[in-house]
Amino acid sequence: MLSTLSLLLVTTALSVVMLLVLSSLSGSKVAGIREWGQANGLAIVALLFFASRGVLPEVLSIELANGLYLVTVALMYVGFRRHLGLPIPSRLLWVGGIASLAGVVFFHIGHESLSMRITSVSVYHAGVCYAIFASVPSTRERRLRYSFSFTRIAALSLGVGHTFRGLFYLVDAYEPVSLLDPAAINLAFFAIGTLFMPGLTLGAVMMANARVLSETAYAAEHDHLTGAPTRRAFFEVAGRELARARRQAGSVGLLLVDADHFKRINDTYGHGVGDQVLRDLVQRIMGVIRKNDFCARLGGEEFAVLLPDTSMEAALVAAERLRTALDRPAPATGAGAPYTVSIGLAMLEAGEEFDSLMQRADAALYAAKEAGRNRVMCAQALPRHSVKAAGRA
Numbered sequence: 150m151l152s153t154l155s156l157l158l159v160t161t162a163l164s165v166v167m168l169l170v171l172s173s174l175s176g177s178k179v180a181g182i183r184e185w186g187q188a189n190g191l192a193i194v195a196l197l198f199f200a201s202r203g204v205l206p207e208v209l210s211i212e213l214a215n216g217l218y219l220v221t222v223a224l225m226y227v228g229f230r231r232h233l234g235l236p237i238p239s240r241l242l243w244v245g246g247i248a249s250l251a252g253v254v255f256f257h258i259g260h261e262s263l264s265m266r267i268t269s270v271s272v273y274h275a276g277v278c279y280a281i282f283a284s285v286p287s288t289r290e291r292r293l294r295y296s297f298s299f300t301r302i303a304a305l306s307l308g309v310g311h312t313f314r315g316l317f318y319l320v321d322a323y324e325p326v327s328l329l330d331p332a333a334i335n336l337a338f339f340a341i342g343t344l345f346m347p348g349l350t351l352g353a354v355m356m357a358n359a360r361v362l363s364e365t366a367y368a369a370e371h372d373h374l375t376g377a378p379t380r381r382a383f384f385e386v387a388g389r390e391l392a393r394a395r396r397q398a399g400s401v402g403l404l405l406v407d408a409d410h411f412k413r414i415n416d417t418y419g420h421g422v423g424d425q426v427l428r429d430l431v432q433r434i435m436g437v438i439r440k441n442d443f444c445a446r447l448g449g450e451e452f453a454v455l456l457p458d459t460s461m462e463a464a465l466v467a468a469e470r471l472r473t474a475l476d477r478p479a480p481a482t483g484a485g486a487p488y489t490v491s492i493g494l495a496m497l498e499a500g501e502e503f504d505s506l507m508q509r510a511d512a513a514l515y516a517a518k519e520a521g522r523n524r525v526m527c528a529q530a531l532p533r534h535s536v537k538a539a540g541r542a
């Protein structure tokens with residue numbers, strides 16, 4: 150038979166499980182984990198004090214238990230705010246918590262009323278639930294969307310539940326004999342109270358997990374030095390774009406961009422300045438390409454720019470625009486040593502595979518280097534045999 154005591158013990162067990170799950174994430178350095186862990190640890194203690202009603206003195210099972218639980222509720226909120234990088238309204242939390250606890254003390258020692266004690270804590274719980282709902286934004290980011298939505302829905306549902314709970318006991322519709330009163334209505338509202346920690350901790354764990362996955366995926370898909378997408382990300386996007394172009398008989402251009410005599414920059418100014426020049430190069434490329442174009446660092450001082458839905462003429466214009474945008478002194482080199490790039494352009498041909506497109510763009514790049522650097526060469530303009538000879542993709 151379900152009872153408030155069994156609910157309390159099940160919730161305590163759930164908090165232990167949540168604490169273990171959160172501990173497994175503690176090495177991830179995700180903000181908020183510490184506060185969520187502390188909240189669950191404290192919740193276990195608070196719930197055991199609630200369950201000790203009739204065994205331990207009332208000041209422990211009422212004042213202390215409620216006081217501790219109010220702190221756990223606040224800590225959950227602080228965890229979400231920290232996780233999202235938002236400021237913590239500490240004073241508001243303290244004032245609300247102390248007012249709520251004062252209500253508990255007053256309606257225990259001053260004027261005994263369990264209903265009003267429940268109302269007093271429900272107001273704080275509901276407020277914190279709505280505050281969590283308002284803090285967690287609805288996001289379109291694929292990897293975060295599910296966990297954020299889950300938390301928002303959980304926080305809102307619990308907020309509404311606690312509002313009803315507070316109102317129900319406020320209008321004195323039912324005066325329970327004790328918190329552990331087994332009446333169905335008391336049991337139902339008690340369940341809403343005990344769902345707070347597991348419900349919101351589940352949301353917190355999902356958010357932390359999603360954050361870790363999202364950061365790992367970002368690191369795998371972005372170059373650490375320049376922030377540009379990596380070779381791996383480029384191959385993925387290029388595969389998709391080529392398939393789309395084939396389906397829609399569209400036109401795709403590929404630029405391979407390589408810094409000229411980059412070794413000299415490193416040798417003259419040092420590797421650190423070389424790194425800054427690479428960052429500058431990426432910023433300049435990103436500044437001149439269209440929103441639909443995709444730039445990635447293939448490795449070293451070589452970059453690729455994919456130009457979807459682009460004709461040969463437009464691709465040549467884009468390549469030339471890129472070359473001139475880069476043919477300027479690099480601020481990182483102090484006096485402003487010029488750096489230039491050579492660019493190989495290839496347009497996707499009917500039925501062509503990605504490897505072949507890369508090979509032809511690479512041959513065009515090689516030809517641009519051979520012809521004196523700081524220029525754009527188009528694969529279509531090269532004799533076929535030179536593409537085969539120079540290609541290295």
Ligand SMILES: Nc1nc2c(ncn2[C@@H]2O[C@H](COP(=O)(O)OP(=O)(O)OP(=O)(O)O)[C@@H](O)[C@H]2O)c(=O)[nH]1
Nearest residue numbers: 407408409410411412413415420421423424449450
């Ligand atoms: N600073 C820095 N240098 C890098 C990085 N990756 C590759 N390089 C350097 O880029 C240089 C490339 O040299 P090369 O392949 O000889 O090419 P280059 O000097 O640009 O000559 P060309 O391409 O023929 O014009 C090497 O000195 C690499 O050490 C990097 O992440 N940071």
